[in-house]
Amino acid sequence: MPKRKGDCQAGAGAVKRKYDVVVLGAGAAGMMCALRTGGLGRSVLVLDHAKAPGEKIRISGGGRCNFTNLHAGPANYISTNRHFAKSALARYTPRDFLALVEKHRISWHEKTLGQLFCNDSARDIVRLLLDEMRAANVTLELQQTLGGVEKTESGFRILVDGSTVEAAALVVATGGKSIPKMGATGLAYRIAEQFGLPLVETRPGLVPLTLDPLLLQKLSTLSGVSVEAEVRHGKTAFREALLFTHRGLSGPAILQISSYWREGEEVQLRLEPDIDVLERLKAARKANGRQALQTALGDILPRRLAQFFADEMNLSGAMADQSDRQLSAVASAVQAWVLKPAGSEGYRTAEVTIGGIDTAALDSRTMQAKAVPGLYFIGECVDVTGWLGGYNFQWAWASGHVCGEALGGV
Structure with missing residues (x-):
């Protein structure tokens, strides 16, 4: 498991407060980005206010996680720019994530319409991500309260639980507004507005x-x-x-x-x-x-x-x-x-949030904000929303992966 605040490896006096990259959000996109960035030799800190990582992964697919869809392509996504998702989806495909699943010997099955599920538990996907993060020396700090984000000459200063973390790059992967009982807050939109990035109107999606x-x-x-x-x-x-x-x-x-x-x-x-x-x-x-x-x-x-x-x-x-x-x-x-x-039924039961960070403000190859070097947005908070059936997880994996490669210099 990645090093966590409070572990013997990363106790209060041992936590490194300067990193190459800080990722806000320990969900599907955030963890994928972190493991890829860390795997390319960058020091990475993942911060989340939840008690456990990957909570949305854990409850997905009836507890078995519909982790991707074999047919995922740009046509399966809603966005004001239907071409934006092409680059990421082409560079990290469902087969790529399936290879990772099989590397960790997670048994899976295909249901109708190309949907892939774990045979046993969605927790297997969470463990996969945590194992990969640990292998990449990623530090994970949970139950953290974000006090604010500031731009500096060398990158960003993140205020968290009364302390300061500095990083050359900041990745925002905090999701949208859907399922607030799981901790959804709309934080990504507030950070985007702070740095002058435009937003596309948000509304509940995949909802009764x-x-x-x-x-x-x-x-x-x-x-x-x-x-x-x-x-x-x-x-x-x-x-x-x-x-x-x-x-x-x-x-x-x-x-x-x-x-x-x-x-x-x-x-x-x-x-x-x-x-x-x-x-x-x-x-x-x-x-x-x-x-x-x-x-x-x-x-x-x-x-x-x-x-x-x-x-x-x-x-x-x-x-x-x-x-x-x-x-x-x-x-x-x-x-x-x-x-x-x-x-x-609104965000209470919506599986996703439609709209979000305007893709016109982001580089589709890296997910970096065009006007704010070093600031990245990935996953659900971006104005790219998939159909039901594993498509949104594939967007999380793909956007997180290409962002991680950009941060790692690939």
Whole structure:
């Protein structure tokens, strides 16, 4: 494990207060940057206010960490500059991180859509990073309170817990505003503003959507129902599971579209998108004309959903009594269902923060602020946000790695 403040290797009187590089944040991006920089011979100090490193890693992927996605590329990221992430993602790929995982003999498996997970625990990824940091002689100090950052002629002065640390370079990897219970503070944005860097408006991403009370009451019988769906917003669509909740809408398809949706806008739900509902209903009418329409619909949708549409559309009668026009109306209700969410659950449950440090102010090859030599921003705090499914971890690894190589002189 990297040296920590309080360890016998780095006690109060032994802590070196001058480093080549100080990294703020012991998350995925910060630790990746530190281990790469330290591995290239630079002295590195990582500071974090948390009790343990990699807390977001630990809770990710249901505790098994969806640590990358084999298909990660610029098209899977949201940014005001869609080209910014190209350099880092090309120079440190999912295969590169997978090689590191296999070096540490961490067993893994691939789920759908190229998502890679640990077989055992997300803690394996945290241990990997800590082991690599230790091998690179990185110093880690936890439960630290940052008092401020100042620019000096030779670099930066960082005030922490009443003491002073000096460094030639400062890397900000403190994440965004998502999941405040894990310690998210928006510190990176305040440091960026202090040094005059522009920000792109931030908002919650990969977050469940809420419904207004009247609509929520109408859908109350559906709470807990999950169904495959294509969820569309404008030209963007995701085809994964949708979950009705006591607050509104969730599930992978909703989390994905939430990053594109804005308040006041609608989303369109195509339930069971791999099924032609109209043709299935026509086939059911031909096969068994005495069957009730609601029963036939229940063979296509989860029963509670079928009951919901039956009640909403006042569906009754046998299949033989239904005209093509009536069946088409039912199919349209199921596969062109338009809803207007009232809002989202906010940063409390958002997996990521959209927006952040404006990429126009950063060098895409190094992550250094163009106007402030020696100041770097990496990971979630930058205006690069990935889809659900390991893409945000890959951005953390890639941006941290290229930053570390730049700091190491590669």
